[in-house]
Amino acid sequence: MTDRTQPDSVVVVGAGQGGYQTAASLREHGYEGSITLISAEDALPYERPPLSKAYLKGEADEAMLWLRPATYYVRQSIDLVSGTVTEIDPAARSVRLADGSAYGYGHLVLATGATPRTLDVPGKELRGVHTLRTAQDAVALQASLAGARRAVVVGAGFIGLEFAAVAREAGVEVTVVEALDRPLARVVSAPTAEHFTWLHRSNGTELLFGRGLKALHGDGRSNVTAVELADGSRLPADLVLIGVGVTPRTELATAAGLEVDGGIIVDAQLRTTDPHISAIGDCAAFPQVRSGNRRRLESVQNAVGHAQAVAGRLAGSPRAYDELPWFWSDQFATTVQIAGFNEGHETEVVLGSDPDAFSVLLFRGDDLQAVESVNRPADHLAARRLLTQGTDLTPAEAAAPGFSLRTYLRSLAERGTEAPVAL
């Protein structure tokens, strides 16, 4: 608390995963200045992953989504303000809300997240057509699902597929329409994608690849009734989920003159081009440690990791953000977990002979980039340790009969080349 560069007040725009964590980590680091957490959503900060999983299935109530109870914010002197920030005045160092109120800041953290992309097709405003980002979206989707018989999911990304699984389990007929030639094309390797194609098809979901959308059709009461594909074919539907990715919420940053390019541009310490403003989570494009390439990632780990790094810096212990990215998704009883970030791989090594439980190691040259684990949680955790500490594992070694990530990790510890790990 002796660092004179510490701001006397921190304002955080957006109280999602990243915004909440910034406030919580600031207090954990002993920061004593004022903290204002501004939320456009009329809810306590909550986690989004269950929205397409347990919450959608009705297995969790709203309170189960909360990151903390209301009393937490009071005890920690975190001022939770409900409202939408409409403007940043970087010269005056203040933000203005839609209701006209204004908050001055010593430091501003933008944790505005992202909004679902919509498709520019006729009929997109029909009743029964959904996107999924907020708890409110999930409530609406759940209500539609309760009366639905045929659902069409546009986009075979994680959210689309997770919803497809929940809908199928609820006994709804489901068709997934994807423009590319496989599911999760931008985020997983071919063997993993193939597994998910199999998983959904074997559960009775129809998957259509390489197909675009032309229009949505409705009845006289504006309820969606069919999806028309680019080739003119029609799929009957009383529920449509559009899951075609998100757009980062950068409009405030752009208007404030910050550099924006497919995300709010930040340096390795998550500072924007204004030294008094940081950006974190889904809205921030930050340099990858290993490649230096600027990317935006959308995951809980990324939002939490960014928030912890920014909070540490503001509380007096600056460091470059260098955490290993990781992610998970649950569909039916299957979990896929990804450790690392694949910037384009050349070799795939598949571990495990069980078609229902395997890991794919992705190498670029001799460099292990990422590991995808399907129903192999121990592999995933071993991979996280390995990728975090750095490894010279080659594709040939990984492909040797009997190779296991866990045994390999243990052998490193025994050789004393790495810090011992609890295994």
Place this chain on the structure above:
Amino acid sequence: MPKITYVAVDGNQTTIDVPEGTSVMRGAVFNDIDGIVAQCGGNMQCATCHVYVDETTLDKLEPPKEREDEMLDFTACPRKPNSRLSCQLKSSDALDGLIVHTPERQN
């Protein structure tokens, strides 16, 4: 309501009511009990909600399922026979009186 006791490394004890169906992890997080990080929010992804169940109350629990068992090999503090992931322990009458010890660190 089932009562769960959390014992910190320094011996400090807190007993709270944890509603049925709520996890032992959430009970701690919602009551500002330190020592459980729960980075993944209870989704069985992180192993940062590790606890040691007091030997005297171990019989209140069913043994861990396969996935929890595998994850327990990756806790930051050494695994012991009484190690559990607290996000997988759902409060119920059977758990009333459970005592858990939080480890020195979670990550």
